[in-house]
Amino acid sequence: MEEVTILTIAKRANVSHTTVSRALNDSPLVKEETKRKIRKIADDLGYVPNINAKGLVEKRSFIIGIFFSELDTGTSPSFLVDVINRSKEALPEGYSISIDSIEALDGTTAVSRHQYDGAIVVSQSVNDDAFINMMIERGLPVVILNRKIAREDVSNFTTDDYLGARKLMEYAVRMGHKKFGLIKGATDFVSTQDRQQAFVDVTAASDATVKPEWVQQGTYLPDSGYEGMRNILGAIETPTCVFASNDDMAAGAVRACQDLGYSVPDDISIIGYDDMSYAKYLVPRLTTVRKPTDDIVQEGIDALTKLLDGSMTDPIKKVIVPTLIVRDSVKDLRK
Known part of the structure; x- marks a missing residue:
């Protein structure tokens, strides 16, 4: 008689x-109705679990948790989709x-080895540190993306937002701009602080005007770019160039200009x-500045895979x- 395996049951139940x-x-990840259906098929076929295989199964969920600092506010929908697709x-x-x-999780109960084989934390804020520490203490394989963290015992892949924003602002200065506006990102995000600091440093060094x-203040979401730009255009005098701290806000800012009868870049330049x-x-x-999101995610997944199969030797930074x-969104004022 042919041995009945999990694969046999899967084919009969038309599931994975x-x-x-x-x-x-009895995983909570499976609906009760599906559990009953699968158990009945297993009983009908006379399935006898292999104890060794069962032990292995209980240690693996085949689910990787991806955790963002905030989903409702702050995290750009476009950035979220990019990270998910690449992952x-x-x-x-x-x-x-x-x-x-x-932000939405109860850190004392919400994450365990039973639920996830590993985790990717796309961190934006130092407020995430308690959550990261909790996962590491529970022995969950984890990598941190997007924000540089102080811990040396965990793999961490990030980019230099200060350098990127500095390159961008210096380009605008080279194009002859001396009056700048800024639409800031989400308040607690490290990227907001880094990009704003580059803006402050470059405008100060070039003796530019910033009123x-x-x-x-923006939130990294398009509507905040729209409202921020409307406020800037409502001032008695307007800057020649506005740095919207991410592309989503820049898109909102461009729309605000169009709605108020301003041409980009002829009347005002916008950078994202x-x-x-x-x-x-x-x-x-x-x-804009190309944030290497694909590379960051790929490096993170590669490191997590090594953690899962036991081939990781030392954390990678x-x-x-x-x-x-x-x-085309910056006018050349040198002419």
């Missing part, structure tokens, strides 16, 4: 072998991903950050340099 394993181990492409076959917000009404996939399709095409992308 991972779902069968979880159902037979799905880069993960080893058979793994699924689960997305959640660090208080030209500096607006991230080089999201749509940036080259905006009208005008956006001058890497800073990937951003690239200035010059397009």
Whole structure:
């Protein structure tokens, strides 16, 4: 008689072998109705679990948790989609991903080895440190992306937002701009602070003019770029160039200009950050900084894979340099 295996049950139930394993181990990730269906098929076929295999199954969920600082506010929808898509492409076959917000989780109960084989933390804020520490203390394989952290015992892949914003601002200065506005990103995010500091340093070094009404608080979301730009354009005098701290806000800012009858870049120049996939399709095409999101995620997945298969020797630290992308949204004032 042919041996009945998990694969046999999976074919009969028309589900994946991972779902069968979880159902037979009473995983909360499988609906009760599906569990009952799978257990009945297992009983009907006379399935006898292999104890050694069962032990292995209980240690693996084949789910990787991807945790963001904030999902409702702050995290750009475009950045979120980029990270998720790249993660799905880069993960080893058979793994699924689960997305959640660090802010929304109860750090004492929400994350365990039972739920996830490993985790990727896309960190924006130092407020995430308690959550990161908790996962490491519980022995969960984890890598940290996007923000440089102080811990030396965990792999960390990030970029230099200060350098990227400095390159961008220096380009605008070279193009003859001396009056600058800024739409800042989410308040607690390290990237906001780094990009703003580059703005402050370059404008100070070039003796540029920055008036208080030209500096607006944003959230990294498009509507905040729109509102911030409307406020800047409502001032008695306007800057010649506005740095929207990410592309989503820059897109909102461009729209605000159009709604109020301003031409970009003829009347006012706008620069962004991230080089999201749509940036080259905006009208005008956006001058921005390419944040190496794909490379950061790929490096993180590679490191996590090594942690999962036991081949990781020492934590990896890497800073990937951003690239200035010059397009059409900055007017040349040198003429």
